[in-house]
Amino acid sequence: MEQNTVLHAQNVRKSFGARGNVQEVLRGIDLRVLEGEFVGIMGPSGAGKTTLLNVLATIDRTTEGSILIGDADISKMKDRELSAFRRDKLGFIFQDYNLLDTLTVKENILLPVSLGKMHKRVAEDHFKSIADILGIKELANKYPHEISGGQKQRTSAARALINKPSLVFADEPTGALDSKSASSLLGTLEDVNKQRGVTIMMVTHDPVASSYCSRVVFLKDGKIYSELYRGDKTRQAFFQEILKVQGVLGGDSVDTL
Amino acid sequence: MTLFDLVIRSMRKNIKHYYLYFFALIFSVVLYFVFATLQHDPAVVKQSGGTMGTAFKVAGILLLFIAGTFVVYANAIFLKRRSREIGLYQLIGLTKGAVARLLILENTLLSAGAMAIGIGAGMIVSRLFLLLLMKLVGFDGFIELTFSKTAVLQTILVFIAIILLTSLQMLVAVRRTTLLGLFNAEKQGEHPKKPKAVRSAFLAILGIGLIAFGYWLSGRMMNALLFINMLVVLATTITGTYLLFRVTISWLFYQVRKRKQGHLGLNGSLSIATLMHRMKGNANSLTIITVLSAMTLAMLAGSYSLYYSTGKETRSIYPHDFMFGGYGDAQEEKETKQFTDELDRQGISYLYTPIEVLNLDGRFFEEETITSWLSEMFSANIVSEKQLQQAGIDIEIPDARTAYFYDASVYWLMKTTEVPFSVKLTNPKNELDVSITKVKEGNILNPPFAGTQLVVDDAFYQEIKEQFINQEETHRVGTFFSVMILNKDQQAEASEIYHDFTKENDRLNFDYYGQYESTMQYTGLLIFIAGFLGLVFLISTGSILYFKQMTEADQEKRSYATLRQLGFTVQDIMRGIVRKQVFVFGVPLVIGLLHSIFAIKAASFLFMSDITLPASIAMAIYVLIYLVFALLTVGYYRKTVKAAL
Numbered sequence: 074m075e076q077n078t079v080l081h082a083q084n085v086r087k088s089f090g091a092r093g094n095v096q097e098v099l100r101g102i103d104l105r106v107l108e109g110e111f112v113g114i115m116g117p118s119g120a121g122k123t124t125l126l127n128v129l130a131t132i133d134r135t136t137e138g139s140i141l142i143g144d145a146d147i148s149k150m151k152d153r154e155l156s157a158f159r160r161d162k163l164g165f166i167f168q169d170y171n172l173l174d175t176l177t178v179k180e181n182i183l184l185p186v187s188l189g190k191m192h193k194r195v196a197e198d199h200f201k202s203i204a205d206i207l208g209i210k211e212l213a214n215k216y217p218h219e220i221s222g223g224q225k226q227r228t229s230a231a232r233a234l235i236n237k238p239s240l241v242f243a244d245e246p247t248g249a250l251d252s253k254s255a256s257s258l259l260g261t262l263e264d265v266n267k268q269r270g271v272t273i274m275m276v277t278h279d280p281v282a283s284s285y286c287s288r289v290v291f292l293k294d295g296k297i298y299s300e301l302y303r304g305d306k307t308r309q310a311f312f313q314e315i316l317k318v319q320g321v322l323g324g325d326s327v328d329t330l
Numbered sequence: 331m332t333l334f335d336l337v338i339r340s341m342r343k344n345i346k347h348y349y350l351y352f353f354a355l356i357f358s359v360v361l362y363f364v365f366a367t368l369q370h371d372p373a374v375v376k377q378s379g380g381t382m383g384t385a386f387k388v389a390g391i392l393l394l395f396i397a398g399t400f401v402v403y404a405n406a407i408f409l410k411r412r413s414r415e416i417g418l419y420q421l422i423g424l425t426k427g428a429v430a431r432l433l434i435l436e437n438t439l440l441s442a443g444a445m446a447i448g449i450g451a452g453m454i455v456s457r458l459f460l461l462l463l464m465k466l467v468g469f470d471g472f473i474e475l476t477f478s479k480t481a482v483l484q485t486i487l488v489f490i491a492i493i494l495l496t497s498l499q500m501l502v503a504v505r506r507t508t509l510l511g512l513f514n515a516e517k518q519g520e521h522p523k524k525p526k527a528v529r530s531a532f533l534a535i536l537g538i539g540l541i542a543f544g545y546w547l548s549g550r551m552m553n554a555l556l557f558i559n560m561l562v563v564l565a566t567t568i569t570g571t572y573l574l575f576r577v578t579i580s581w582l583f584y585q586v587r588k589r590k591q592g593h594l595g596l597n598g599s600l601s602i603a604t605l606m607h608r609m610k611g612n613a614n615s616l617t618i619i620t621v622l623s624a625m626t627l628a629m630l631a632g633s634y635s636l637y638y639s640t641g642k643e644t645r646s647i648y649p650h651d652f653m654f655g656g657y658g659d660a661q662e663e664k665e666t667k668q669f670t671d672e673l674d675r676q677g678i679s680y681l682y683t684p685i686e687v688l689n690l691d692g693r694f695f696e697e698e699t700i701t702s703w704l705s706e707m708f709s710a711n712i713v714s715e716k717q718l719q720q721a722g723i724d725i726e727i728p729d730a731r732t733a734y735f736y737d738a739s740v741y742w743l744m745k746t747t748e749v750p751f752s753v754k755l756t757n758p759k760n761e762l763d764v765s766i767t768k769v770k771e772g773n774i775l776n777p778p779f780a781g782t783q784l785v786v787d788d789a790f791y792q793e794i795k796e797q798f799i800n801q802e803e804t805h806r807v808g809t810f811f812s813v814m815i816l817n818k819d820q821q822a823e824a825s826e827i828y829h830d831f832t833k834e835n836d837r838l839n840f841d842y843y844g845q846y847e848s849t850m851q852y853t854g855l856l857i858f859i860a861g862f863l864g865l866v867f868l869i870s871t872g873s874i875l876y877f878k879q880m881t882e883a884d885q886e887k888r889s890y891a892t893l894r895q896l897g898f899t900v901q902d903i904m905r906g907i908v909r910k911q912v913f914v915f916g917v918p919l920v921i922g923l924l925h926s927i928f929a930i931k932a933a934s935f936l937f938m939s940d941i942t943l944p945a946s947i948a949m950a951i952y953v954l955i956y957l958v959f960a961l962l963t964v965g966y967y968r969k970t971v972k973a974a975l
């Protein structure tokens with residue numbers, strides 16, 4: 074079966090800084106993500122992982138190159154269109170959750186559908202099924218300050234999934250979690266990916282986290298260094314492979330956060 | 331690096347935080363300086379004399395109080411915004427003492443700068459205010475503003491005191507806080523708790539109930555318990571306002587939010603949710619702002635109305651330009667003649683009319699007309715309508731055998747009395763019941779002769795005269811001599827002649843124009859001071875709301891970043907924020923306006939004229955100033971949201 078391309082980036086370049094002091098962070102990235110993939114992006118600190126994710130996720134603009142998400146060329150869109158696109162088609166999970174303190178768990182999760190385009194009953198159904206999968210149904214009326222980090226990240230994940238996005242971006246989602254909460258969250262993301270067919274792109278520098286993915290892309294100095302496919306391998310075996318590449322990369326498995 | 335270098339560097343880096351506090355300081359200096367200048371300005375001193383000087387002094391103290399509170403408040407907000415930086419200094423090893431020294435040095439530099447700029451700006455605008463003041467008190471000579479050393483000195487002294495105060499405040503802030511607390515100070519803001527159902531509902535409704543009761547009572551204060559009533563009205567409305575901000579609004583929000591079951595929407599998330607989070611911390615200041623602005627408005631509307639209606643009111647109390655006369659004193663006619671001769675010599679045309687008056691004892695005897703306010707007996711001056719018409723006074727003619735009641739001094743008490751009612755006219759041998767069909771505003775004779783005046787038609791007048799006046803009672807018939815100036819432009823000149831004349835003859839002087847002029851001066855000053863203080867107050871409270879909102883915007887920056895990452899446009903977010911601002915500024919505004927409307931209504935018995943217009947003008951200005959501040963905060967929010975991503 075031919076899989077649809079969800080994201081297609083060609084020769085993506087990104088520089089920061091003004092004339093005279095330009096730092097090129099992304100130096101020509103080509104990447105194709107297929108529907109239903111769970112792509113991990115790894116690389117040492119400062120490799121440009123976050124920059125790449127932001128650029129792909131329409132939060133930041135490229136300096137050069139084109140990005141297609143579905144059929145839409147986001148590098149040609151205006152800011153307003155980008156916003157609407159983000160809201161309707163994409164989901165986000167951040168390292169430090171980015172929940173709104175003033176909203177309850179449920180209100181936070183329903184934010185992306187809060188402009189009222191989705192019928193309230195439909196939204197309620199979505200909420201129920203997602204909260205069920207993520208195991209946060211009981212927390213619906215709690216405020217972020219009343220729940221644990223793992224629960225916050227699940228809330229954040231639920232918020233990313235509420236509008237049935239075609240693509241979910243996650244930047245170091247386990248970065249602030251203890252290993253038990255981390256693996257529980259990753260297991261859930263894996264389930265969501267497999268059972269619901271949600272395409273996920275996750276930045277991480279943790280080999281354990283990336284071993285949950287179906288493919289891992291290694292980034293070094295703003296370029297793609299190599300790629301690993303999990304295929305039918307066990308997670309353990311995949312993890313060992315990832316470690317090997319990381320060793321060659323001279324990575325930073327003890328990268329501080 | 332010396333402490334001074336550090337100060338300069340940190341000041342340069344912190345311009346963004348400083349400018350807010352800096353403006354607050356400059357603003358206070360300017361206003362205080364303007365006031366001090368006016369207080370010492372020779373033209374004002376000459377024009378005003380003793381009473382105005384006292385009014386200025388009292389107002390100056392009030393202004394000092396407002397300015398001081400405002401600066402201290404702004405400083406507190408400023409310190410809170412900088413708490414992270416203060417914490418950082420301590421983290422890199424500066425002692426608390428050194429940090430305090432740093433802050434105080436900064437504060438002193440900043441205040442000195444503000445003082446210099448403020449005094450400079452004050453010199454420019456004080457001329458404007460002087461012109462305004464002189465115009466208000468009706469002075470139209472040439473005005474020269476002299477540079478007042480005293481004013482400069484006074485301003486400097488006052489602001490040195492304020493610098494000491496704010497420095498102390500900084501010292502306390504640095505001393506009291508722990509390193510951890512300092513880092514968290516900016517994030518503080520309570521988390522809304524689920525209100526205790528019964529208690530909150532009770533208090534929420536009590537708040538509204540108290541305000542409603544206060545409003546209700548304010549319309550029914552005019553009885554023997556007036557003073558207690560006033561206290562009760564004040565206490566209930568203030569408590570009610572506090573409960574409204576502290577409980578009612580949160581409670582209502584909570585109910586709305588509960589019903590939404592999590593489907594709050596973006597607008598709700600940005601308005602209701604954030605407001606709930608901050609209601610507790612804001613309740614005190616919102617209450618104070620609301621109550622004080624209501625008072626300011628009432629004061630402003632009141633003084634404006636006094637000023638606005640000076641001409642009309644003086645005319646209603648002094649219907650004749652000049653009046654001489656008395657009972658059985660032939661001297662008066664001669665004096666009037668001397669005065670009119672002088673008018674002739676100066677070429678001033680006038681209308682001269684003798685008016686005959688019967689003076690009888692009057693008595694209220696009907697149940698409803700005997701109030702605890704007035705004594706039962708009064709001295710009644712009976713006047714014929716015909717003579718008044720001849721004197722050029724435009725009056726309504728009562729029906730045959732009835733009278734109209736005139737007495738400016740008790741009009742405010744009598745105006746609610748139901749007509750017709752009867753009064754008894756007596757002398758030792760006679761008695762007559764006269765039906766009063768109208769209680770009219772003002773007087774029909776000039777004070778001090780006026781007393782209570784009963785106007786009747788000429789036939790009835792003659793009848794009463796016949797019945798009451800016999801040989802022994804002739805002293806009961808008096809004649810007053812009315813002099814009306816025909817050309818309004820000559821009124822001032824005539825008044826001057828009159829004043830010279832009365833001084834020479836050692837007589838009391840009560841003339842229309844003289845009264846008008848001095849009332850104008852008095853009310854002009856009153857409205858100037860009320861307006862000035864009101865303006866200062868409105869701008870101060872508006873700025874405080876603005877500062878608070880700026881701080882809030884900075885605290886919410888991360889939320890805006892998140893929302894924009896989730897795909898909400900600046901416009902989407904601004905819609906929610908505008909709703910919040912409408913609430914933040916609108917609620918104190920609306921409640922303040924409501925309060926003031928009831929306060930003005932309750933006090934309206936003091937004012938003879940209709941005060942709808944002046945009250946509306948004062949309120950419109952109030953709304954306008956708040957609107958400007960609301961727009962400023964929205965602008966700041968927009969900037970923050972735009973920069974968030």
Ligand SMILES: Nc1ncnc2c1ncn2[C@@H]1O[C@H](COP(=O)(O)OP(=O)(O)O)[C@@H](O)[C@H]1O
Pocket residue numbers: 089090098116117118119120121122123124125
């Ligand atoms: N907004 C920015 N302005 C300037 N430089 C930036 C900006 N964002 C990232 N960088 C630079 O780009 C490089 C890559 O950053 P990032 O993508 O965050 O790396 P990673 O997430 O892989 O650790 C870093 O050297 C960083 O300093």
Ligand SMILES: [Mg+2]
Pocket residue numbers: 122123
């Ligand atoms: Mg990163």
